[in-house]
Amino acid sequence: MIADLKSCMKADVLGTDGIGKSDFLVYRDRNSFVVKSSNNLGKVELYDVSGKLIKSKISFEKEIRLDCDLLNSGVYIIKEENSGNIQTKKIIK
Structure with a gap:
């Protein structure tokens, strides 16, 4: 019984290897939403x-x-996709 308990305690642990802080930045500059990334x-x-999709651009x-x-005043969502990596941010106009 103790051997079974020890084998359970040695189980793999989920981790966050390879996940870093998002470098995707969104802000308003006058009448534009600015999207920046490293x-x-x-x-x-x-x-x-x-x-509802409002605008789509490839850069x-x-x-x-x-x-x-x-655009009317309100909340909008900006989605950025690059090499399978998808990130979203909310922004208010």
Whole structure:
């Protein structure tokens, strides 16, 4: 019985190897949402809170600006996808 307990205690532990802090930054600059990353961005999408796709852009730069001048005030979600890595952020206009 004690041997069974010892074998259970040596089980593998889940870890977070390879997971670091997100380098995906989103902020407003006047009438634009600015999306920055330390890597090239890839696909950037803007959604409203109901999940409707508002804008989609593909960029191979480290920074992109999405014009939000014509958008209504409210909460929006920006999704950035690059090499299978997907990150999202909420932003308020």
